[in-house]
Amino acid sequence: MRIVTLEEHFTSPELVKRIPKEVIADRGWTSPENAPPIMQQAQKLLPEVGDIRLKSMDEAGITVQVISVSGPGADLLPPEEGVQLAREYNNVLAEKIAAYPTRFAGFAHLPMTAPEAAADELERAVKELGFCGALINGTTNNLFLDHASFMPILSKAQELDVPIYLHPNFPQKAVREAYYGNFPDAVSSILASGAFGWHAETGIHILRLFASGTLNRFPKLQLIIGHMGEMLPFMMARSEDMLNKELVKSDRSLSEVLRQQINITSSGFFTLPPLKTAIETFGIDRILFSVDYPFSENEKGKAFLDNLDLPAADLEKFLHGNADRLLKLKV
Template identity: 35%
Template sequence: MTKLIAIEEHFLTPDIRAAWAASPIQDGTSAFDRGEIESRLDDLGGGRIALMDEAGIDVQVLSVTTPALHNLDPEQSIDLARQTNDLLAATVAKHPTRFQAFAVLPTASPAEAALELERTIAQPGFAGTMLCGRTRDKNLDHPDLRPIFATAAKLGAPVFIHPQIPQRSVRDVLYGGFGEPIDTAFAAFGLGWHYEAGIQFVRLTLAGVFDEFPDLQIILGHWGEVVLFYLERLNALARVTKLQRPIDDYFRQNLYVTPSGMWSQEYMQRSLKIVGPERILFSTDYPYQYRPGAPGKAFLEAAGLSEQHKKLFANGNWRRLTSSIQRF
């Protein structure tokens, strides 16, 4: 039986939830994490493992759900990052065959974030970091954040760019006018989240981050967060940039994509056409897309892939990607 490693599987802690509630920056998405979702986010033990077994998932790569620590006070986020990563380390140590982890970083303090990435990657089970797009009004390509990417590239640690809801000014102009809860849903899981994450990858490309760090590897969820489907248009940007490579080269050499529980054969085929079978990774977006009946496993089994490519999708690509991590 093919081993399934799911790489976008979320959790949350009471301390982070309390910090969000006290923050002057409120994004409105905490309402999505109530009831059964909340209890599943908080569980890093038996209940989670039981649902993994039901879904046929052998390993979850744990990550703090959006917006992580990106909108918190810098000093507060440093302490919370260390505390949360220590919890992740303990969880992986307790269940080493079931869990791995993406480090959460205090991105408002980029130098400290780079140090925290080094600290966590040195520990067993950590397999990179997840960033939730911009930090307040700073996009990921902002020069202040460059130490994070420099460190990730040095360590060979992949960076998962996860969606975050657009800032208020963008939400009001593009996603507002329908009243709640429609405005927030439209700006979040309806569409806004996905444009936000995809655009961050494009911005990194246009800013020359991959020219500076050619081995840096980024992961986008939801089959490439929209931009994968507009590569033909994005390629035209080469006419006005001074990048070292064609635009599509960065998609094929610096990007991995994962379904995030969107079990679409059409989207998979588009992803295969752009990045190839060696750059797709399995994920279920637990607990948000969890459904009984193991739909992810059924999707894999029904996929029009060779047995070799099914194994790459299920676990092989992830193993290869993380095998080059340098744990100093």
Template identity: 40%
Template structure:
């Protein structure tokens, strides 16, 4: 069983410098400084990473810049660093085409450049899609300034992975402060990231993004970023309040959303995701290097899922290959 993992992170040194030098440096950046092991793993795209993949039981990683990526940089820096990171990633993939694929970094602070970079990344560099870390500064993903970007994604059949970043400072202060060293954890990996990303998807849906781009496909990690678990609540109350979309929200979720577990090895969450979106829209991710899937844990989880062999194989790699138009045996993103 080939396992392709989708939420697998790396970083380039120039981007880390930009985060630290920027006026809006966040606790995410200082957390990377504190976690030297994670930092080394993010910077490594060679032998140690491949050894870790082998230990997890993962055959292919789809690499992406770690959060917050280029989403909160000044527009000129975001454009240049996204291009630089994508060029570097293309080189990594070319060096190990049987082990790596890539999600493009997209410079959303410059919406026109973002659309152009997605076009270049897919058509020229051969990436199958892109990863966006939620908001761009204070601008949410439902803004119409991103319609050209979404139009390119739809036309090229390039899925967009919607990835978490930290909530804005006022949200962190209001909801996640007062617990000392736990503040950052509470506002980010414990639950804050997932409210943040789920709201970005809901804003996209409520704001008509999928009405305007009905063929665009997005991927939500962490078993749907809470959206799947509250869909039966959100749809009726929004419709009662006057929400009018071309398709019901539940239909948008079933037809435009794909789900990964992001290293959360939960059979309960898998079963729930199957009920909401179907087994043919669930894929694998380990959230490397943040989640420990060592000792073959990633493979053991997929191979032991409470599902048919066909559904397990689809979750392992088949759904990703179908989403990106691949067939078994085509390992290079340039194929």
């Protein structure tokens, strides 16, 4: 069966060199030599979009990867420099996709410090480069997407009818120090990121978009979040009780908004209980398979799928149907 994965990553070391090292460190990224082993291994694989990646995909039965920029990017640069870096990143990614057009698709990288220009770059990436939407890595200058400055980006995504993948990033420095500090660098980095911090902050990011009325302002906007819903499936009923529509003055409840505008990928999660919870709370039409390559291994994804016992129609939606529909992929 056709399999599509859409939280799969790429980086260009040459482009990253244009970002000052101190800015990268301040955002929370550890230097390669001090990074946890999982990050060091991923760094070796991230730049490659060719034979190695395709071999791994083939062995896992993956038909299409939707690729996005990982790591330090245009959001760390002043507006003018960020716009140029994002544009070059998207051009590089488009070239790599064009070499294997039936195997790869892409999410745009946006210059988030220049929101109006980011909206323009999203339009260029979709209309000229054929990208499926955009991926945004967490906060920008400690601001969440409910901030008024980012409305042009959300408006443009809704206008173009393309989703935004809201991917985790490191919490701001004060949060990292308060919640994840006082450990060796590698331990603090993982605790603040893949072990917990990334997922908690992305879940809060979505709740802010509801509480602020932003999702009501853009009711046709579709967002994607990874990692089996960034804790939201487990927390949905509790959060809705506390953050009720009367309190936030919303015509729709939290669960209604989540089920209508948020899509979940399974990236990095390969056990059954989180998937069952996601399906039972969000519904199978909102759940999409992903791996999180190269931070997670395609082989783990294959082993997970080999042990799934979903109805055939649900499995088809999970493996490719929902992604094909949401991203308008060529089949």
